[in-house]
Amino acid sequence: MIETFELTKQYNGETVLNLPGLKINKGEAFGLVGNNGAGKTTFFRLILDLIRPSAGEVKINGEDVAQNPQWKKITGSYLDDNYLIDFLSPEEYFTFIAGVYQLPKGDLEKFYQEYEPFFNGEILGRKKYIRDLSRGNQQKVGIAAALLPKPEILILDEPFNGLDPSTQIRLIALLNNLRETTETTILISSHDLKHVTEVSKRIVVLHKGGVYKDIIKTDNMLKELEAYFTA
């Protein structure tokens, strides 16, 4: 579903990402790990057409993401607070997103009901703008907004960062549920090995911009990863 073709990205002559042929299939729960500067966010930004590849391309459903914006309608994503419109209240933000994805009217109500546990009373009905929320809650809003359109492709960059423990657990449950009951292609990057191994069925370890390991989930996965990162 998502495929790279000789995809590279250079900054100041230094190659920060090199993915000649990475393929992510529909319905896959894909985890991306790596140390800082490994290229995780760069990869996601290239998929989302936020930065220009130095060479090569990313294709979603056979179409170059930079040429054909159709993928935007089936993709939900959240990378960082450059997504959030901070002068809106969370409700207004969700309404705006719903408008952009042209979701039918009832979907918002269902969404609020479904995500009530996730929001834990801290997001809705507080009469606050997003800029007045704590960072953790802002993160919640961003993640929820990515999930709101029930996208075919979900991309979250280090979503567990900054979430409190209860929310982390809830998010894992949410993602696992998504993985088991839908055909959503889930892409998560994380610094948290434990969380990412719980959610993903396939993990790619990036090292200095290249694929170091590409493994399908096994029971030993966590130990293997820990070994790699200890070295």
Added chain:
Amino acid sequence: MWEQSVGIKIFLGFVFLIVFAEMMLGSILLGKNFHEIFPEADAVEKFNGFILYGFALGFVVRLFMQKVPVLSIQPYLHLPVKRAALVNYVLGKSAFAIFNFFPILVFTPFIIFQMGSYYSGFQIATYVLLIFFSVYSVNFLALLFKRNLSGNNIVTLAVIAIAALLGLAEYFGVISITTISSLMFTAPLYNPVFLLVPLAVVFAAYLLNYRDLSRHLYPEDNLKLKKSSRRNVSDFSYLRNFGEIGNLMILELKLMIRNKRPKSTVVFIPIFLLYGLIFYPNPEMYGQNGWLLFVGIFMTGGVTLIYGQYLLSWESSYFDGILSHIDDFNLYFKAKHNLLVFSTVLSFVLTLPYAWFGTKILLINFIAALFNMGVSSVFVIWMSTNNKKRLDLSKGAAFNYQGVSATQFLVSFPVMLAPLLIYLPFWAFGYYDSGLYAIGIVGLLALIFNKPLLKIAENRFMERRYEIGEGFRKK
């Protein structure tokens, strides 16, 4: 477009040099020949009469351009540095602002030529100190003002209003600021005791600044200022009926209303609308079509120019969201175009009262509005694809120049000049009225064909979206 910014820097540097040289020349000439310009009065007294105005002007200029020195205190709080030292350092830095050195330029020649021979060394020293204290009084008072009040639009407008009133009062002879000013600066020459007054003012201003800064050393104090005010702003839900475009327009309107910076930008628009009052009552000087056109374009196009040049930058803080969610940028720009057109129409409606000065003015304003709706709007949108710097919308006030580069000023010029250029050939051949109609027709055509015109801007945006996004991402 790196070469562009270097070129502009050279240009600006050149302009600055010329201005500086002219100032030097002017002040030397002034100093030398002052008594010839005002032969009846005592030169020094007359000169002193203007000083207050000079300082007032300096004050206003500082409000616009002087940077309020802010030291983010938090990184230093836990270090063994005395709070007093930090605050004094920050305030002391401000003393070196270039504005404090300009008066030297103006005063030195005058002192040398006009006062050297007539006043004793002691008196001249007193005078110098007088000026010194006064300049720094203005410096610190300006800082106080900026730090506390510049975010408040009401206060800003009040200041301008008061200044205008005082100017009028002087003009009509109600009060004479020049006399007061003259007294203020001449008296100490004869009685050095008066020197204590500006000295006291400087001290007071400095201490107030000191107290101000020290109060805000503790981060919690600043947190208290963060009010999560949730006024019941209308939801603009009627716009929702227009689908995606409506959705985007609602967002933009909320952006304008709920953020300090765009709000204060827009608040200044009414001042533009008053421009007509300067020009219309003087038909002998400004009665020709060319001038009327200029005024009309300015008044009906104010919002377009001021708001439009940052059109994309306003959304810089969530631009990644825009890029990953919006698949049809045609709609995106159409929504912005709609808002610009509406604002032009609104401005025009607000200038209708100027019909009192004659129907010709009404016609010209209408034509100017048409031109702004059609041409200026798409031009500004096209130019906004050059936006590259992130804007912090919470930093309010018109006195904030973050993100401003010289290119912003260059945007206004073509918009103002274009209609005059169209008018020129008609004027040369004496077809004055046809010239006006031509401008109106151009505007109308541009409005009718806005789709392909917007497409040009959209294409440019698509080409540049990566650079724009990257620039906006940089905090």
